[in-house]
Amino acid sequence: MALQSFGRELRLLTPVHFKRVFNQPIRVGTPQLTFLAVANELSHPRLGLAISKKSDKRAVARNRIKRHVRESFRLNQHLLPQVDIVVISKPGVSKLEDAELNRMIEKSWRRLQRRFAG
Structure with a gap:
């Protein structure tokens, strides 16, 4: 069984890590979320x-989005290639229902897999 934790080693922690992803990323996007990825x-x-x-003024709404993305990443990390990923929110993402948000995130993981496989 694959390990499904979300420990410190699975996070981008420093501004240097984030800048590296922002420099030359491969983009996968939806109208509400953008996924930037760089091989590591x-x-x-x-x-x-x-x-x-800008995506939502309320902290509770932003934290809900973060929880969904982190949980989806935790469950799908063994399927993803060796990449550093930054997820950026856009206005309107907090208006999505949980099921629709999860579908969008899952679809973005699959698109990232295909982009790095070929």
Whole structure:
């Protein structure tokens, strides 16, 4: 069984890590979320979140989005290539129902897999 934790080694922690992803990313997007990814030299993917106040002023709404993205990443990390990923929110993402948000995130993971496989 694959390990399904979300420990410190699976997160982008420093501004240097984020800048590296922002420089030359491969983009996968939906109208409400953008996924930026860059290959890394590690044996696992890493996740960073950029959920801004522009997407929703309420912290509870931003935290809900973060929880969904982190949980989806945790469950799908063994399927993802060795990449550093930053998820950026856009206005309107907080208006999505949980099921629709989860479908959108899952679809973006699959698109990222295809982009890095070929």
